Amino acid sequence: MKKPLFILVFMILLSNYSFAAEVCKTIDVSLYSQEQKNFLYASVYDLIFKAGDNRVPSSVDTSTGEVCFQDPAVNLNSVFTQNNVTNNINALIADASPTPEKINSIQREHAKEALSSVEGDGKLLRAIADIIKDEINLLRQWTASFKGEVASASNLADLKTRVATLPNLSDRTLSQLKTEIQNRIDSGQVDS
């Protein structure tokens, strides 16, 4: 009488425990190029995620094609059919080979990144841009001042006198520009 009771209690206890299980599936990679094999990990993770299970593979063997997951919530046989995996891999490869339009778009992003970069290149670009801005604004001010003097002048002689009071704008030298660039960088005002 005690034995069946013991077995029943044991089975009830057992049912409350779950044992982790690794589930594996083998994809036929015999006809895959090296590039396709290299995409196997990314592909199976992509497919299982799209099937509703965010789980990275516990192991992927690109030489045998065996992929394993710990306690997957989906049926690997239905997710990782040969067609699914091959088509997914080929799509990833195609996506890795951008069109000229994509390349141009990416290069634009790189250019913008360079301007925003906190590293040396970015600081240099912003320092140069900042100096150009200041020089242009200096010319704007001078032009505005000139217009003001023209508007206020009563005659040509008066205009000459007025314009003579405006500051001289001497040429900049390369040495001055390089020094100013260094000063802008060191000042910290172009750090970002």
Next chain:
Amino acid sequence: MRKISFLVLFLLVSSICFASEQVLVGRGAGNISGGAMAPLMGQDPSFWQFTESSAHCVASSAGTLKKLTAQLSAAPGAGTSRTVVLRKNASSSSLTCTISNTDTSCSDTLNTVTVAAGDRFSIQVNNSGSPAAASIRYSTVFDGSTSGESFYCGNSNGLSMASATNVQFFSTRQANTGTMLMPTSGTFKNLHISLSVAPGAGKSWAFTVNKSGATSLTCTVSDTNTTCSDTSNSFTVSAGDEVTISSSPTNTPASNVPSVAVTFLADTAGQFVFAMSDTSSPSNTSTNYMNVQSAKSNAFSGTEISTITNGFTAKAIYVNLNGSPGSGKSYTYTLRQNAGSTSLSCAVSDLNTTCSTTTDVTISDNDSINTQSVPSASPSFQAVRVGILGFISGGGASGPKKGAVILTI
């Protein structure tokens, strides 16, 4: 019973050959676009390339590449991944690993890729989904077939070479940079050049490797050819010597993106070099950081930038400045490890222009390393070259060995 022991020594036809290992490091500063490529070694390719010839790095020594390790600055995110792969001669190799979901690093310590002189290598990153923006650091190990040999390759990372210039050893987008300050002695040999475009009929590019201005290795790419090599000549260097590569055009050859490589045979097997040079100066008021293997201008950063590495022993640091810091002033250069300073540190002070320190520092797999510059008393701005000596003992044994068999009768 008499026991007679015979010691039999086998001298095989082939001599003993113990390989030497060299750590290669690379880092990309910008976000990686899917399918983009960067050179095998060298750092701060701010612009990843989509054309193989603008990214590849030509090898000048034979051996194998192994132990790929890669780390992202940000995890890809749920459902996305980045696959890092070593490409050889414009094809994907078996040396690859994938970083997915919330992971930030991966490694492949299983596969190896054979290397022959003239082979071209690059690192490619392929994306699945739309991973979070991230930069990448990566490292591999070159296991040379010849004891003591390491190789150093560079690519202008897409920047076309249109006129005479100093070509960089390590990938950068600027020309006129790229001096290797040697922290040890040995022999330079095996110059290999690969161009993206042939010079054209009757036109040529001549490449020379120079030590202190003297031409020592040279080869010329002309007409419809895209490669050349000099495997006949060699020259020796001592610790503190500086080596550069320069190019000279004849008859206005086509503008192109060059890849250069040269072999260094260290006098002490197992030694290899990390070389950094910058034609501009770090800050003379603030601490700056620089990658250990790079040739660039304005590459110093106030933010700590670094690269990931495979394990090795760092044994020396050498520093050369273009001019002295000034009386009572100095720059202190230090090898950093995981954002902490190591004992490999030296200061260039007063009217001096050089310094060096020799001591052993153990660097482990996946450590972050970089170079730090700390100014004192607002020294004069000075361009800088830094050479760090790396060492891996033993390496892998290859080839037949001497052996002893004891027979007891």
